[in-house]
Amino acid sequence: MYLILLGPPGTGKGTQAKRIAERLGLLHIATGDMFREAVQQDSELGRLAKSYMDRGELVPDEVTIAMVEERIDQPDAREGAIFDGYPRTLEQARALDEALRRRDKAVDIALHVTASDDVIVRRLSGRWLCDGCGEIYHEQHRPPKQESKCDGCDGQLKQRADDKPAVVRERLRHQRPSVELLAHYRDRDDLVDIDGEGDIDAVTRDLLAAIEKIKATVR
Ligand code: AMP
Numbered sequence: 001m002y003l004i005l006l007g008p009p010g011t012g013k014g015t016q017a018k019r020i021a022e023r024l025g026l027l028h029i030a031t032g033d034m035f036r037e038a039v040q041q042d043s044e045l046g047r048l049a050k051s052y053m054d055r056g057e058l059v060p061d062e063v064t065i066a067m068v069e070e071r072i073d074q075p076d077a078r079e080g081a082i083f084d085g086y087p088r089t090l091e092q093a094r095a096l097d098e099a100l101r102r103r104d105k106a107v108d109i110a111l112h113v114t115a116s117d118d119v120i121v122r123r124l125s126g127r128w129l130c131d132g133c134g135e136i137y138h139e140q141h142r143p144p145k146q147e148s149k150c151d152g153c154d155g156q157l158k159q160r161a162d163d164k165p166a167v168v169r170e171r172l173r174h175q176r177p178s179v180e181l182l183a184h185y186r187d188r189d190d191l192v193d194i195d196g197e198g199d200i201d202a203v204t205r206d207l208l209a210a211i212e213k214i215k216a217t218v219r
Contacts, residue, residue, distance in 0.1 A: 001026065001080040002105055003211065004087070004185075007113035008176045010120035010127075010168070011196035012203060015136055016113065017084035019204050020211070027077050030084040031064060033134065034071070056162055056170030058088055065095040072099060090180045109214045110185035111207055113196035117172060124168045128157040141200070
């Protein structure tokens with residue numbers, strides 16, 4: 001199965017994608033994580049991506065599309081994947097359709113997680129990430145046992161540079177899924193809206209229920 005998680009930043013897509021990937025045994029492809037890794041490695045891709053990420057803007061399509069195509073060519077992506085943060089533009093959506101079609105595959109479902117701006121700004125400005133294992137914490141909803149330390153690997157918790165309120169507002173301006181992107185999936189009945197304002201477990205339950213429904217029709 002190839003699943004897509006769509007939605008503005010801060011709707012818990014990353015957390016949900018990890019849970020679903022684990023539950024369904026799917027590969028998790030998160031373009032934001034891939035760019036952050038490239039930035040950490042200080043590769044050519046990382047240096048280019050950073051200049052956009054720091055401003056809360058999207059990395060250009062041709063760069064992002066090439067990176068994802070390379071990733072889905074790896075053997076571990078052959079049976080399916082859950083895409084998190086990709087596609088974010090109509091161009092990327094079309095490229096993904098085409099790349100999967102060449103491999104005799106297709107997107108099975110696009111899950112659109114929704115939330116209001118107020119909820120998003122509150123969530124993102126309280127979010128902390130482990131620099132060791134990538135685990136996500138939140139000041140209110142999921143505080144670590146020990147301040148600034150990861151419960152799992154003892155790594156240091158850091159706030160993402162682009163989770164600062166001014167950048168969050170920019171990200172929201174640039175990164176709400178466009179009407180065209182949503183229509184791309186809605187027009188062919190592949191889009192399911194999921195309310196992302198509930199608690200994490202409720203959202204996971206709704207996402208899994210939507211996926212199960214699709215699985216039944218695919219079989
Ligand atoms: P995320 O972790 O998904 O919020 O992504 C962090 C940043 O990486 C975004 O603000 C963009 O600058 C960049 N990025 C991630 N995914 C994409 C994408 N599909 N297209 C363009 N830029 C992206």
